[in-house]
Amino acid sequence: MTDAPMTASASTATAGEVLARYLTEQAGNFLRALPQAVGEAGARPGALPSLNGASGSGGTQELLRAVRRIGGALHTYAAVLEPGWAQESRAELRWLLNLLAQEPAYQRRSARLLAALDSLSGVAPAGEAGGPGMLAGHPGAPKARALLDRQLTLARTRAHSAVLQELRSARLHALADRMTLLVGEAPLVDPAGGRAEDVLLPQAGGAFGALGSAVQALPLRRASAAYQGDALHRLGGAAPQVPPQGRTAAAGDADSALAADDAPWHRVRILLKRVRYALEVCGRPGSELSELDRVLDRHQEAADAAVTAATAARTPRITPATAYVLGVVHADQRLEVEAARFAFGSLWPDLPPSLDGWEGPPAQRTG
Amino acid sequence: MTDAPMTASASTATAGEVLARYLTEQAGNFLRALPQAVGEAGARPGALPSLNGASGSGGTQELLRAVRRIGGALHTYAAVLEPGWAQESRAELRWLLNLLAQEPAYQRRSARLLAALDSLSGVAPAGEAGGPGMLAGHPGAPKARALLDRQLTLARTRAHSAVLQELRSARLHALADRMTLLVGEAPLVDPAGGRAEDVLLPQAGGAFGALGSAVQALPLRRASAAYQGDALHRLGGAAPQVPPQGRTAAAGDADSALAADDAPWHRVRILLKRVRYALEVCGRPGSELSELDRVLDRHQEAADAAVTAATAARTPRITPATAYVLGVVHADQRLEVEAARFAFGSLWPDLPPSLDGWEGPPAQRTG
Numbered sequence: 224m225t226d227a228p229m230t231a232s233a234s235t236a237t238a239g240e241v242l243a244r245y246l247t248e249q250a251g252n253f254l255r256a257l258p259q260a261v262g263e264a265g266a267r268p269g270a271l272p273s274l275n276g277a278s279g280s281g282g283t284q285e286l287l288r289a290v291r292r293i294g295g296a297l298h299t300y301a302a303v304l305e306p307g308w309a310q311e312s313r314a315e316l317r318w319l320l321n322l323l324a325q326e327p328a329y330q331r332r333s334a335r336l337l338a339a340l341d342s343l344s345g346v347a348p349a350g351e352a353g354g355p356g357m358l359a360g361h362p363g364a365p366k367a368r369a370l371l372d373r374q375l376t377l378a379r380t381r382a383h384s385a386v387l388q389e390l391r392s393a394r395l396h397a398l399a400d401r402m403t404l405l406v407g408e409a410p411l412v413d414p415a416g417g418r419a420e421d422v423l424l425p426q427a428g429g430a431f432g433a434l435g436s437a438v439q440a441l442p443l444r445r446a447s448a449a450y451q452g453d454a455l456h457r458l459g460g461a462a463p464q465v466p467p468q469g470r471t472a473a474a475g476d477a478d479s480a481l482a483a484d485d486a487p488w489h490r491v492r493i494l495l496k497r498v499r500y501a502l503e504v505c506g507r508p509g510s511e512l513s514e515l516d517r518v519l520d521r522h523q524e525a526a527d528a529a530v531t532a533a534t535a536a537r538t539p540r541i542t543p544a545t546a547y548v549l550g551v552v553h554a555d556q557r558l559e560v561e562a563a564r565f566a567f568g569s570l571w572p573d574l575p576p577s578l579d580g581w582e583g584p585p586a587q588r589t590g
Numbered sequence: 591m592t593d594a595p596m597t598a599s600a601s602t603a604t605a606g607e608v609l610a611r612y613l614t615e616q617a618g619n620f621l622r623a624l625p626q627a628v629g630e631a632g633a634r635p636g637a638l639p640s641l642n643g644a645s646g647s648g649g650t651q652e653l654l655r656a657v658r659r660i661g662g663a664l665h666t667y668a669a670v671l672e673p674g675w676a677q678e679s680r681a682e683l684r685w686l687l688n689l690l691a692q693e694p695a696y697q698r699r700s701a702r703l704l705a706a707l708d709s710l711s712g713v714a715p716a717g718e719a720g721g722p723g724m725l726a727g728h729p730g731a732p733k734a735r736a737l738l739d740r741q742l743t744l745a746r747t748r749a750h751s752a753v754l755q756e757l758r759s760a761r762l763h764a765l766a767d768r769m770t771l772l773v774g775e776a777p778l779v780d781p782a783g784g785r786a787e788d789v790l791l792p793q794a795g796g797a798f799g800a801l802g803s804a805v806q807a808l809p810l811r812r813a814s815a816a817y818q819g820d821a822l823h824r825l826g827g828a829a830p831q832v833p834p835q836g837r838t839a840a841a842g843d844a845d846s847a848l849a850a851d852d853a854p855w856h857r858v859r860i861l862l863k864r865v866r867y868a869l870e871v872c873g874r875p876g877s878e879l880s881e882l883d884r885v886l887d888r889h890q891e892a893a894d895a896a897v898t899a900a901t902a903a904r905t906p907r908i909t910p911a912t913a914y915v916l917g918v919v920h921a922d923q924r925l926e927v928e929a930a931r932f933a934f935g936s937l938w939p940d941l942p943p944s945l946d947g948w949e950g951p952p953a954q955r956t957g
Contacts, residue, residue, distance in 0.1 A: 344844075357924055360843025476727025536914045543913035547903045550917020557724055558925060 238422035239415030242300050243408070245504045249293045250405035256285035257399060260323070261390045267383065283323055290320050293405075295500030299430045300423060305410035312405075315398045322389055325382035328527070333375040335528050339555055340368050340548070358551060363544030367552065370535050370545060419505075427501040434494040441487055443568045478533060481557075485526045488564065492519035511570070518566045525559035532556060605789035606782030609667050610775070612871045616659045617772040623652035624766060627690070628757045634750065650690055657687050660772070662867030666797045667790060672777035679772075682765045689756055692749035695894070700742040702895050706922055707735050707915070725918060730911030734919065737902050737912060786872075794868040801861040808854055810935045845900060848924070852893045855931065859886035878937070885933045892926035899923060 259282030294316040297309045343356040344364035358364050389395055414422050499512045536549040626649025661683040664676045710723040711731035725731050756762055781789050866879045903916040 356844075357848055357921075358844050359847045477723075477725050480726045481724055536910065541910050543903065543908050543910050546910035547913040547917040547920075550914040550919075551921045552917075553914075554724075554918045554921030554925075558921075 236419050237415060238300075238303055238417050238419045239409070239411040241419040241423060242296065242303055242415070242504060243411065245296060246293060246409045247406050249289045249296070250402040252285060253289040253293065253402045254399065254406065256282050256289060258282075260286045264383070264386050264390055283327065287320065287323055287327075290316050290323070291496065292500045292503065293402075294320065295497045296504055299497055299501040300426055300504065302426060303411055303415045303422060305412055308410045312401055315394070315401065319395070319398060322386060326379055326386060328524075329375055329379040329382055331524060332528050332531060333372065333379070335524060336371050336375070336531060336552065336556075337368060339528075340364060340371070340552060343551065343555065344368075344548075358548060361544070361548060363542065363546070363548035366542060366545040367535075367548035370538060370541065370549075371531070371552075374535055374538075375531065423505055427498070427505055430494070430498045430501045434491065434498050437487065437491045437494050438571060441491065441564075443571065478530060481526070481529070485522075485560070488519065488522055488567075489526075492516070492523060495519060515567060515570055518563050518570065522560055522563035522567070525556045525563060529553050529556035529560065603786050604782060605667075605670050605784050605786045606776070606778040608786040608790060609663065609670055609782065609871060610778065612663060613660060613776045614773050616656045616663070617769040619652060620656040620660065620769045621766065621773065623649050623656060625649075627653045631750070631753050631757055650694065654687065654690055654694075657683050657690070658863065659867045659870065660769075661687065662864045663871055666864055666868040667793055667871065669793060670778055670782045670789060672779055675777045679768055682761070682768065686762070686765060689753060693746055693753060695891075696742055696746040696749055698891060699895050699898060700739065700746070702891060703738050703742070703898060703919065703923075704735060706895075707731060707738070707919060710918065710922065711735075711915075725915060728911070728915060730909065730913075730915035733909060733912040734902075734915035737905060737908065737916075738898070738919075741902055741905075742898065790872055794865070794872055797861070797865045797868045801858065801865050804854065804858045804861050805938060808858065808931075810938065845897060848893070848896070852889075852927070855886065855889055855934075856893075859883070859890060862886060882934060882937055885930050885937065889927055889930035889934070892923045892930060896920050896923035896927065 261282075263282050294313055297304060297313050297316075301309055340358075344358040344361055345356055495512060495516055499509060499516060502509045502512070532549050532553040536546045536553070628649075630649050661680050664671060664680050664683075668676055707725075711725040711728055712723055862879060862883055866876060866883060869876045869879070899916050899920040903913045903920070
């Protein structure tokens with residue numbers, strides 16, 4: 224896939240031309256990936272291990288990629304697009320995103336948690352540095368593994384059924400029709416006639432500004448000091464959702480406290496993706512943003528995996544040994560969350576604080 | 591307490607004079623602290639919370655301080671001392687150290703684990719940054735707290751009984767007699783007549799060399815990278831004690847694997863204390879070493895606390911919720927172990943690689 228750069232020859236192009244070119248390309252990607260994704264889903268009677276890699280199968284992955292980019296562009300450059308159409312399209316794209324993203328997310332979570340458990344309970348291969356993990360030989364490890372595997376396979380199967388049910392639905396056909404129209408002509412409005420650099424860059428700058436403000440609100444100073452133990456001991460950033468007095472002893476308290484702690488980071492992840500895609504429209508892929516995006520994906524996946532471990536520990540009739548292992552796994556995943564925040568804090572200050580300093584449209588990268 | 595520095599006027603002193611002065615002072619400290627420690631122990635019918643602070647009561651603390659220093663000096667400067675006497679004295683001092691150190695160690699462990707649990711399961715005081723910990727409101731937290739408190743109180747009471755039983759024993763009286771003799775005259779042998787700087791400094795250098803070699807063998811490069819997850823996932827340094835094949839699923843496997851992983855660090859802690867005390871004899875207190883010593887004390891205490899949490903999780907008939915919380919606490923303490931290693935790795939490279947560069951005896955610090 225190639226981006227649609229705001230090329231040197233396109234520096235006189237209108238905002239509408241640049242945006243339409245990007246949307247046309249992404250809608251084309253959508254339409255090529257859709258039948259492939261449908262075929263792949265139909266070929267898997269359930270959630271099979273043959274679902275390759277950690278990010279779903281090829282067609283689904285390409286489809287998700289296009290959905291995210293079109294949705295992001297419609298959001299950031301809303302001022303150039305017909306409002307009613309853009310809003311409806313975004314809602315339908317969000318629906319498809321939520322539908323499609325679940326199965327690969329469960330698969331990645333399963334891979335993450337089982338790998339963590341195997342690493343914690345395994346021994347290093349001969350000749351490799353290091354000895355066994357802290358759960359080596361623990362009797363609860365195989366049971367905890369089987370429990371997590373069973374619960375995540377069930378969740379994946381359900382997500383797969385939901386996909387199968389919707390992939391031939393009228394709703395999806397209507398969305399595909401929308402994308403077909405988009406390949407032909409994006410429904411633009413007045414400001415689209417302005418010069419691309421005058422119209423699109425300020426809007427990308429707005430997306431960057433929203434990201435910067437959200438990052439400002441993160442407890443970055445704490446996250447940038449290694450081993451503060453904050454992820455386990457003292458959650459930061461969000462206002463506590465658990466009232467200090469009169470709490471009932473419900474395990475859900477801890478979950479909601481962690482969720483409140485993670486929320487601003489998840490919000491930053493969404494804003495960062497928007498900036499990435501907004502810059503793609505302007506022909507600036509932004510590799511630093513890709514790295515930060517991966518860090519925040521890791522943050523989200525570790526946070527979700529931690530919830531799965533905590534939830535599995537509340538399964539009725541498990542043994543204390545199983546629950547103990549799940550406690551270790553939960554803490555381990557929260558440590559991954561903390562590590563991702565640390566990594567984000569280390570990477571962020573190297574980025575430009577805003578887009579204000581940009582001198583018009585960027586030069587073309589591909590010559 | 592003042593150290594016995596190798597003063598400017600003492601730069602012509604013999605090794606025997608310098609060492610005897612140090613031993614006399616420390617033996618005096620021993621004899622002053624002993625009746626105080628006996629009185630304190632007798633005044634506590636059991637292991638009461640009135641046992642102040644984290645390091646045992648005043649007399650016991652002073653006694654342990656003197657015992658460690660005399661034992662260290664006898665070890666490092668063995669060549670200057672009558673061998674049979676020095677060896678016997680060290681064995682008896684080790685016995686007393688093991689006897690006395692247990693009760694305050696259990697108290698510190700109890701304080702550490704209960705504080706960790708309270709922090710993990712508590713909420714931040716109003717106005718303080720940060721929200722609740724990851725176990726906020728978890729139903730297993732109060733039960734796990736009560737279990738740890740009960741088990742550590744029992745262990746402390748047992749340690750206290752052992753102290754009470756021995757504090758008036760013939761064995762302790764004999765050791766006190768040894769210390770009384772030491773105040774009068776240290777049993778020196780031939781090399782003690784040489785100049786202090788010629789005789790003592792090479793021996794302190796030998797202790798430093800042993801420390802340096804032991805530190806070289808530590809997986810310091812891994813410890814110096816934050817968030818490698820090694821403490822949980824992949825233990826390093828020691829050869830694994832768990833055979834990769836044919837392991838039986840005993841929880842003790844994980845304990846012994848962790849113990850093997852910690853062993854070289856515990857060994858470095860002992861060697862570092864020896865160097866500290868050896869330098870004190872030469873009038874060089876060495877503040878960097880005190881800081882490293884504290885880091886390794888923290889390493890040891892976190893490792894011991896992790897074992898206690900893992901052991902408590904094997905108590906019969908506990909609930910899965912309790913076991914889950916203990917799993918989180920175990921992982922949290924292993925994270926503290928990793929944090930201490932990280933801190934050690936950050937501090938160590940600033941130290942001189944050896945004592946070879948020293949130009950004779952150090953200048954007096956107190957003017």
